[in-house]
Amino acid sequence: MSQLPRYPRLFLFLKNWVFLPLVVLCLPLLVLLGQEVYRDLKLLRSADTDTVQWTLSQVEIEYLDFLLTLERNTDPIDSDLSVVRKDFDILYSRVGILGNGKLFASTREIAGFLHAITELQEFLDQTTGVMDGPDSILQAAIPELLTQTDALRPQVRSLFIQGLAQFARQSDDNRSRVFTTLTELAIVSVTILIGLGVLFLYSLLANTQTRQRGRALARANAHMQTILSTTHEAIIVADTKGNVVDLNAAAETTFGYSLAVAKGQSIGALIVPPNQQDAHRKGLAHMVRTGEKKFVGKGRVQLDAVRADGSHVPVEMALQSAKTEDGEVIIGFLRDISHQLESETQLRRARDQALAGEKAKANFLAVMSHEIRTPLNGLLGNLTLISKTELDADQTTFTQNMEISGRQLMHHVNSILDIAKFESGKTAVTHSVFHLGHFLQEIVDSQSGHAGHNQTTIEWEWLGSGLAWVKADQTILEQILLNLVGNAIKFTHAGRVSIEVERLTPHDGDCNVELRIIDSGIGISEEDQVRIFEDFETCDSTYTRDSGGTGLGLGIARRMVQLLGGKIGVESTPGEGSVFWLRLPFLPVAEPANSGKEEKIKAADRSLSILVAEDIETNAFVARRLLERDGHTVTIAKDGLSAVARARAELFDVILMDISMPGMDGLQATQEIRNAPPPFCDIPILAFSANVLPEQTDHFRASGMDGFIGKPLQLPELRRALQAVLEKSLSINAAPPENPQPDSVDETATMAQDLLDQSEYDTFLGRFLAEGDALLAELAQDPLMTLGLESIAAKCHQIRSTASLFGASDFATSLGHIETAAKHEDTVVSLVEIAKLSDVWAATRKALDPNRTSAPVAE
Amino acid sequence: MTTNGIFSFARAAFVAAIVATQGIAGTTDAIEAPVLEVTAGQVPDQTFSLSVQDLRDIAVRNIVTSTIWTEGVHEFTGVPLYALLQHLNVTGSTIQAVALNDYAVSIPLSDARTGGAIVAFAIDGQPIPRREKGPLWIIYPFDQSPEYRTETVYSRSIWQLNRLNIIE
Missing domain, CATH: 1.10.287 (Helix Hairpins)
Structure with missing residues (x-):
């Protein structure tokens, strides 16, 4: 205009x-x-x-x-x-x-x-x-x-x-x-x-x-x-004294007053609920007095209003002021939001129900899997026992068939457990530094026997320049590759499986490396290629029966790849073979200092008097042996309280403090020692724990500790820490030691064997095995009900450090997972990990069986 | 010519000195002598002969005005035309005014009204000599209004007036 x-x-x-x-x-x-x-x-x-x-x-x-x-x-x-x-x-x-x-x-x-x-x-x-x-x-x-x-x-x-x-x-x-x-x-x-x-x-x-x-x-x-x-929005025009000047049809229907009735009446008397009229009057009076409009032009506010018949209606109100010939007026826009509030409530209820259902489903899956696995383990164990009795040829065949079926069933249950774990969203990515080439070589090595059964060769190679040390989630990557390589071997007879690795230039998003698992197997038809990454999808029934599979493997692989921020896909020609490709982010890193051949760290120059606070006898024993062998004097305290008492009575050179101890834990004990009169308060204290999560080292430092040594005790780390104490250059060890080799029992690092004589070793090993058996027995009997999560975490922690001593790192890792999950009160993951534990324990036990153990290595 | 002129001038001065007394004696005669003859058409033989004194006896009115024929403002004294006609009791539609040289002009009777034309017989209090456009002169109040300063009015302002004919 x-x-x-x-x-x-x-x-x-x-x-x-x-x-x-x-x-x-x-x-x-x-x-x-x-x-x-x-x-x-x-x-x-x-x-x-x-x-x-x-x-x-x-x-x-x-x-x-x-x-x-x-x-x-x-x-x-x-x-x-x-x-x-x-x-x-x-x-x-x-x-x-x-x-x-x-x-x-x-x-x-x-x-x-x-x-x-x-x-x-x-x-x-x-x-x-x-x-x-x-x-x-x-x-x-x-x-x-x-x-x-x-x-x-x-x-x-x-x-x-x-x-x-x-x-x-x-x-x-x-x-x-x-x-x-x-x-x-x-x-x-x-x-x-x-x-x-x-x-x-x-x-x-x-x-x-x-x-x-x-x-x-x-x-x-x-x-x-x-x-x-x-409009459905009720509009009421009032003068600055709060008297109605005009209202529209929607206002008439919403509040039940006609314009003729309402005109000139106070808005407060009409629609403000009785209990809020005081506030309304005050607000209005304030506005008239000061001219300050609290709500005008300030967006929508939610209020309760009253209809002509006295019923309440929730409304959303916005106020605007306008100047007219008759002076200033306030225009109120009020929307009846009772429907909205109702649908919000319904939605919230539906969501809560859905969430509860989801949780119930996950719980059910976890519990069921666990309930299935326990008797299944029983069956398989007994089958093994039967197979060791005298059987005729038919019986042998039957038992073998039964064992194969049993193992397949176990595999399926495990897969379902993995899915459940993923669905619960609790799978976390843990980055570690490793050598990609070494890692792939290990995959190939571990699968070459399997491939050999099918007269298939397996190899890997870099195309173009490669990456050496990278940071990524090694565990998940291993699971993905084992799945894909396993599939490739399964579907390839008398052929070739190769893993090609290539750096991507340019990068595909964050992904900088592509891995291709190439086989010369039967291939996958085009329509199957689209759906094989879905859950419970398999290629064709004949083949599935032949090779066996839940159809969950690729579904899990896809989830894992997505979790790592990567992509997965397949290209295939039926009859000629398939290529599964992965694009993943690998952060190239410098070679870690302690990666190569472990440097020989000499024992400390002089003898130190060391207080070791450790409640678990085996661990304390091993620590004492280790330190005494380097010429140090060792005093053992079995809990936090006695550790504090000793530390206040005797001037040690250094204290190794276990974190989780009954009664007073390591952190409390450290604080007590720090509160002691000098010179006792200044003694260096090293945390001595199996808790190797990086964020915890900060916590230790905050509690007054000077350094950190991981469990199980390792000589180079221990010596380095003690050297630092001597040089007064202690600092919290940021990088926890790398995970040991994923063998069930690390033969080369069995410290206990190294440190103990045969009888001592046998005694401690026997004790460890008994503890392990007892734990497994306890966990098998509905552990959530009988023990509770806290108790599970404590028990796992206790046995874990001992397990490390005997080189049972797989078992220790599994225990660590249970402990972490239990501490986080994550029922599903706890149950999943507990379900897996019996297998690991079986393998560990087998490896540590004293009947098979040879004479201890001479010192 | 020049010799003639000088001679004439000297002689004239001489003659003038001689006749000076006669001129003064003739003044009274001039007032009594008839100067205006008025004829009215409706009565064939009716003729009025009026002297300046007769006119002065009817009515006197003064008009102070300038004219296009003289220099400066003068006071004219005369008898209003309407008073003259009223006095003589003559009626008609037109007044025919005639001068000594037989110049004649028609004056509508409407000009014979109060504040209108007068038949002037004196200028600045003195009788108007014939040589100075006298003895009678119809004067309108020219300075009073542009209405009186038109060609028509000027033509009606007849001087050396000696006869008025009132026509039916």
Whole structure:
């Protein structure tokens, strides 16, 4: 509306700056000209030129009359002197007009005219004496007068001619002046006319625009009325005193008041619930007093309102203020949100139910799997026992079949457990630094026997330049690759499986490495390629039966790849083979300091007195042996309290403090020692724990510890830490030691064997195995009910450190998982890990079986 | 011509000195002498002959004005035209005014009204000599209004008036 089209803006400019000033300037001009014209007209009206001509011609006539009269009266006999006198007087009067009359004032300025009139007047004046004299003298003078009069003819003539010419000129001047004035008047009039015309046009245009605006306004008003009357939003207009001025149809239906009833009433009395009326009144009074509008223009607020029938309705309200002719008004927009609130409640309930259902499902899966695995383990164990009895050929075959079926069933249950774990969203990515080449070589090595069964070769290679040390989740990657490589081997007979690794340039998102598992197997049809990554999808029934599978393997692999932020896909030609490709992010890192061949760290230069706070006898024993072998003096404290007592009584060089101990734990004990009087409070304390999570080292430092040694104790780390104590350069060891090899029992690192003599070893091993058996037995009997998560975590922790001593790292890792999950009160993962534990324990137990253990390695 | 002129001038001065007394004696005669003849058409032989004194006896009115025939402003004294006609008790539609030289002009009777034309017989308190457009002169109040400064009115302002004919 305010934007005028382009040409009227120009018009407006012309109007304001050209036409209006023009007209305003022209008006006085017009008045001046009008006066001039009036004057001219007046002049014309009173023009005396005709009189002039008459007088001029009359001079000549009367001159001739006088001359004629003189001639006639020359003869004294019949002369009439009175006529002579009369004609003289007439001529005298006439010449007097020329000589003195106002009429001839301008003409007398002409020299010739003035000269002529002067001569004529002189003659007349000379003659008056004779004329007024006696008749005889006049009679006698007549001939002389006649001569003199006749001599004046040229003067009289020139008088007439010159006078006439002058008056002709004057009248020409007059005419041209009138003409000029009239022309000017015409020009000014035309200009004004044009200006007025333009102004008229402008006013027409402005009028049209005004009418258009009026129509637009009316339209907008009509629209607004329609909107107000049809919207579902209740709109109430009130004055600043809170009295209703207007409300729309929606407000009438929402609150049950008609406009007629509500008008002029206080809004508070109408729709504000009784318990909030006080607040409303105060708020309103505050607004009236200070002019400050708390809610106006501040968005929507949720309120409770009351209907005419007294029922409550939840509303969402927004306030706006507007200025009108009758003063300021407050416009309230209120929306009945009872439906909205109801659906929100329903949605929330539905969501809670769905979540509860999900959780119940996951719990059910975990529990069921566990419940299935336990008896299944029993079955398989007994099958093994049966197979060791004397059986005939058929029985052998049957038991073998049963064992195969049993193992397959176990595999399925394990897969379902993995899915359950993924679905619970509790699978965390743990990054570690490893050598990618070594890692792949190990995969290939571990699978080559399996491949050999199918007369298939397996190998891996880098295409292009490779990466050496990388940071990634080794465990998940291993699971993915084992799955894919396992599948490749399964579907390839007398063929070749190769793993190609290539750096991606450019990177695909975060992914910088592509791994391809290529086989020359049976291949996958195109329609199958799309669905094999779905859960419970297998390629074809015949084959599935042949090779066995839940159809969960690739589904799990896909989830794991996604978890790592990568991509997985397949390309295949049936009959020729398949390529499964993975694109994953690997962070290239420098070679870790302690990666290569372990440097030989020498024992400390001098003997130290060391306090070891450790509740588990085996661990304490091993630690004592290890330290004493390096020439240190060792004191053992079996719990936190006694550790504090010893540390306050005796000045040690260093204290190794276990973290989880009964009663007072390591952290509390450390604080107690730090509170002791000097010099006892300043003794270096090293945390000594199997908790190797990086974030915990910060916690240790905060508790007043100086360093950290992981469990199981490893000689190089221990020596390094003690060396640091001597050099007073202790610091928290940020990097926990790398996980040991994933063998069930690390033969090379069995510290216990190294440190203990045969009988001691047997004793501790026997104790460890018994503890393990007991734990497994306890965990098998519905552990959540009988033990509870906290107790499970504690038990796992206790056995874990001992397990490490005997090199049972798999078992220790599994225990660690259970411990972590239990501490986080994650029932599902705990159950899953507990379910897996029995297998691991079986393998560990087998490896550590004293009957198979050879004589201890000599020190 | 010049010799004639000087001679004439000397003689005229001489003559004038002689007749000076006669001129003064003739003044009373001039007032008593008839100067205006008025004829009314409706009565064929009715003719009025009026002297300046007769006119002065009817009514006197002064008009101070300039004219196009004289220089400066003068006081004219005369009898209003309407008073004259009323006095003579004549009616008609047009007044025909005639001068000594037989110049005649028609004056509508409407000009004979209060504040209108007068028949002047004195200028600045002195009788108007015939040589100075006297003895009678119809004067309108020219300076009073432009209406009186038109060609028509000027033509009606007849001087050396000696006869009025009232025409039906």
